[in-house]
Amino acid sequence: MFLAVAGCGRLGFDTVDPADGALAELEPPPGCEGPDEDGDRWPDACDNCPVDPNSDQHDLGEDEAGEIADGVGDACDPRPALAGDFIGLVEMHNDEGAYNLYDAYSLSGTGALRLGSLTGPGSASYVSPPRVTRVDTTYTIVDSSNLLQWMGVWTDNGPNDSMFLESTWQPGLPASVWRIKESSSSGDRYSTDISGPLRLGAGQRFRVVGDTERVSGTDQKLTWTDRVTGTSVSTSLALQIPRFNSGFLEGYRAIVDFEYFVTYAVR
Numbered sequence: 001m002f003l004a005v006a007g008c009g010r011l012g013f014d015t016v017d018p019a020d021g022a023l024a025e026l027e028p029p030p031g032c033e034g035p036d037e038d039g040d041r042w043p044d045a046c047d048n049c050p051v052d053p054n055s056d057q058h059d060l061g062e063d064e065a066g067e068i069a070d071g072v073g074d075a076c077d078p079r080p081a082l083a084g085d086f087i088g089l090v091e092m093h094n095d096e097g098a099y100n101l102y103d104a105y106s107l108s109g110t111g112a113l114r115l116g117s118l119t120g121p122g123s124a125s126y127v128s129p130p131r132v133t134r135v136d137t138t139y140t141i142v143d144s145s146n147l148l149q150w151m152g153v154w155t156d157n158g159p160n161d162s163m164f165l166e167s168t169w170q171p172g173l174p175a176s177v178w179r180i181k182e183s184s185s186s187g188d189r190y191s192t193d194i195s196g197p198l199r200l201g202a203g204q205r206f207r208v209v210g211d212t213e214r215v216s217g218t219d220q221k222l223t224w225t226d227r228v229t230g231t232s233v234s235t236s237l238a239l240q241i242p243r244f245n246s247g248f249l250e251g252y253r254a255i256v257d258f259e260y261f262v263t264y265a266v267r
């Protein structure tokens with residue numbers, strides 16, 4: 001299901017008990033119901049970090065830096081000490097119905113985000129806010145072929161499609177070695193080697209988080225986590241995350257459930 005950005009009750013402040021100055025424990029606002037992706041008892045629609053458990057909903061980083069809290073919780077805020085962040089696009093797989101659109105940012109398609117087949121690709125396109133700072137997605141492999149497979153997040157970056165995030169199993173790579181790949185008009189680049197599963201197989205879960213240069217001004221970072229084994233690797237060396245606001249999610253020769261797809265952006 002899609003979640004509204006504005007007016008959905010995400011909190012931009014913490015409640016301080018005037019008696020002792022302690023932070024009062026917050027409760028989800030009345031009427032905020034529905035799926036809770038990260039299991040922190042805050043329904044996705046009013047969770048200020050919908051895919052990171054943060055039951056305290058702390059959004060203190062900007063305040064501590066003398067700025068105004070922006071409604072993105074400290075646990076997931078790409079720029080925790082800078083104001084102006086917002087959660088731009090949230091697509092949760094836990095709604096099997098048709099996609100719902102909200103605001104100007106959308107993801108088009110029908111049905112749930114189960115993409116790809118054993119013989120070919122399947123994709124769903126999206127439109128994000130124009131000043132994206134972070135993309136965060138987790139997906140599960142439902143089934144796969146024995147051929148080259150990939151899944152990931154692609155962006156349309158001018159005349160060339162740029163692959164933003166990819167976890168790929170490639171002929172020629174030693175068994176169990178994975179890389180995150182970026183394709184652009186200047187060629188393909190890869191992250192450092194990742195020790196992962198032998199190949200794509202049912203039940204594997206991966207999380208890929210990518211930060212753009214908007215987070216720090218220069219640095220870009222990709223983090224890949226095997227959510228079954230806990231293996232995680234980050235790279236900030238060669239990968240160039242383009243400035244984008246559209247693209248598509250894809251599974252290729254693998255059937256992939258995108259459990260969620262979240263973009264963060266800055267005003």
Ligand SMILES: [Ca+2]
Pocket residue numbers: 038040042047048049050051052053054055
């Ligand atoms: Ca949360």
Ligand SMILES: [Ca+2]
Pocket residue numbers: 059060061062069070071072073074077079080085
């Ligand atoms: Ca914040």
Ligand SMILES: [Ca+2]
Pocket residue numbers: 062070072077078079080081082083084085
């Ligand atoms: Ca912030």
